[in-house]
Amino acid sequence: MVTIEEAHKIIKAQKVKLKTETRELSDCLGFSISEDINARFDMPSFDNSAMDGYALCGISLEYTIVGEVAAGDKKEFELKEGEAVRIFTGAKVPENISAVMMQEKTNVDGSKLSLEQMPKEGLNIRKKGEELTQGQLVFKKGTTITPAGIGLIGSLGIQKVEVFRKPLINLITTGNELIAPGKPKAEGQIYESNSYALAAACEQFGFHCHDKKQIEDDFEAIKSGIKDSLETSDVLILSGGISVGDYDFVKQALEENGVEEQFYKVFQKPGKPLYFGRKEDKFVFALPGNPASSLSCFYVYVMPFLYQLSGSEKNGLQRYSFPISHAFENKGDRPSFLKAKINNGIVEILDGQGSSMILSMAHGNAMAFIDAETSLKKGEKVECLLIS
Known part of the structure; x- marks a missing residue:
């Protein structure tokens, strides 16, 4: 088991091969520039x-x-x-x-x-050159292209932009109890939602999930599904089957597919049974199956790494400290990412912190990080990760 800090260091230390591509100016929003862009002429070019x-x-x-x-x-x-x-x-x-x-x-x-x-x-x-002079650095390598950035690049007469290619992402969810939304639900079944939430989280930050699979808790089926998904992805995200139950086959299936473990289990709550591995230049995150745990681990670990693979200068969710609206005590022995809501510069820790509970995360806009066995008084500042 590793600490949160150790997990981040291991992820950050991965040697990655950044790939580049040329994209039309109109189709490069959210991509990171792979080479410096300098002004080709003065801007304005005349008074x-x-x-x-x-x-x-x-x-x-x-x-x-x-x-x-x-x-x-x-x-x-x-x-x-x-x-x-x-x-x-x-x-x-x-x-x-x-x-x-x-x-x-x-x-x-x-x-x-x-x-x-x-x-x-x-x-x-x-005046001529009032905004930019010829040869001046406009964007440095790694800058994420925004709508205003597209406008500026276009005003320099540039039609095509060299950018870092975003990683190809595949997603697998596992579980015998899961059925697709819209189908009749029998006793003991639950509707599968993690694939929708994780794919949407990818889109939220400018990435796209190219393929999604739902696989039952069958070792050979999971092993085969992982093999196929690794062949067509840069990053494979799995949800469920990574704990130590009799039907948790994901870790063994990854090993038999030649994936090398970088770490397994993080000293945190929620999301302790988190796995990170790699096979050559392909990477795997196996997230817990509980919805809140799965999404929390994505925000804290997967999303920053997707930026890393995209050559971006961004390194994860924005973090700010806000005063808490009420006294709060984290009685647990692990540091916790708690579902929270920031309103008018004040953070509230929400009810419903169970790892299976997604309601409070759906109504919140942040995760508050509170260390183990920590008591906070009303008004004390809490570090928050903004999720929306």
């Missing part, structure tokens, strides 16, 4: 107007309008002192322009322009 209004030559209250410049126009103006041109947002300003006055603060009578206030030098002019 331009930040407003619809009038480009002014000289500082005065009255001007003569001598023309018009729209965005994208290539015509050039060489204005004299006291002259102005009608100009629109994004249009290139003539070289000898002193300022741009927004149209709401102007009055026009034929070709005569009068201003409601004296302009300031450089007013409403976006």
Whole structure:
């Protein structure tokens, strides 16, 4: 058995082969950049107007309008002192322009322009290179691409982006008692939900589960299912069958498929029977079958490793400390990840902390980490992992 800290160190220390691919700009949201991106040119690449209004030559209250410049126009103006041109947002300003006055603060009578206030030098002019200069680092390797990032990359004229490929993920759930939602339920059966929750958790953080299997508690069937899933995945996630019961065949089936154990069992609650292994460049997480334990282990261990395999600078759930809304005592002998809800900067430990209970996790938005045999007074700060 390992501690939480030891488990994280073992996972982080894994040597992984990062794979890259070229993706269209419109299809790279959430991917991590595999090489630095530098500005190919100054941005803006020319002085331009930040407003619809009038480009002014000289500082005065009255001007003569001598023309018009729209965005994208290539015509050039060489204005004299006291002259102005009608100009629109994004249009290139003539070289000898002193300022741009927004149209709401102007009055026009034929070709005569009068201003409601004296302009300031450089007013409403976006200068060349004001945002980026040619060669400047825009994104470093490992940066996760956001919608704004896509917009910025596009504004640099880049159509295709080199990114780290995300891992292929397969999922297996085991259990004789499990049936698919929508089917009639007999006495002693329960509806299988872990595959739905785990696949959704993958999607939540920008990953995709490519294949899901439901296998009964049969050793040969589990062994065969693991073999097939390993062949088509980078990461195999199993749920159930990893404890020490008579029908828990997963650990042995993994061993017979050549998976090398990196650790088995973590000193924590919930999720003690957690397994992590690898076979060459493929990795396996065998999670407990109880719904809350399974999802908690995914958030704490699997999700950070998926980022690691994706070349991302992210390293897991965001962690913050919040004051607790009530006194709380963790009487157990293991550190605990407790279902919690943060509201207005205050954290509440929810009822229903059993490892099989998913209701409180569904209504919560965080997991509070509280060490073993720890008592907290109202208002004391608690470290929380944000799950939504």
